[in-house]
Structures are given as C-alpha cells and as structure tokens.
C-alpha cells in the first residue's frame with residue numbers, strides 16, 4: 314500500500330465518489346464563517362462548524378440593531394377578565410342584542 318499525501322487522498326475520495334453529493338450535481342462549497350454558510354449548513358441539515366453560528370448570530374444582531382424593535386402583538390392573545398368584567402360584558406351583550 315503506497316503512502317498517499319492528503320491531496321492524493323482527497324483526489325481519490327473524489328474519484329471514487331465517496332462524498333456522494335446528494336441532490337445530483339456537485340454542491341457548492343459552504344461559505345464557512347458567514348451567515349450564508351450557516352444557512353447552507355442548515356439547508357443540508359448538518360451540524361454547523363464553529364465559525365458559522367457565530368457569523369449567523371452576528372448577522373442577526375446586525376439586522377435587529379438596524380431596526381427598532383417593535384414588540385409583536387398577538388391578535389389572538391387571550392384576555393382574562395375578572396368575574397365582574399365578564400358579567401358586565403355578558404350583560405352588555407344581552408342588552409345590545411335585544
């Protein structure tokens with residue numbers, strides 16, 4: 314068994330198709346350490362390498378820093394009434410419909 318350099322080994326792995334690119338054609342290399350790279354990891358459902366989530370967090374910080382934070386109001390938010398308020402509301406409803 315001849316000794317192979319890393320480059321030769323990489324070439325060999327490529328040649329015999331060990332990498333099995335899913336989805337057909339050769340995939341683009343991931344742009345590690347960028348927001349885009351993190352997205353690529355997620356898209357491929359593989360664990361993110363250390364620089365990628367960092368870049369993603371930085372990107373998201375940047376995004377949220379640019380915009381004023383507006384608290385999201387949930388329109389379906391439940392309103393809890395006291396017993397009296399509920400009674401008053403029921404009375405108002407009855408009174409209004411008849």
Ligand SMILES: [Zn+2]
Pocket residue numbers: 343344345346350351354361362363364365
């Ligand atoms: Zn990465």
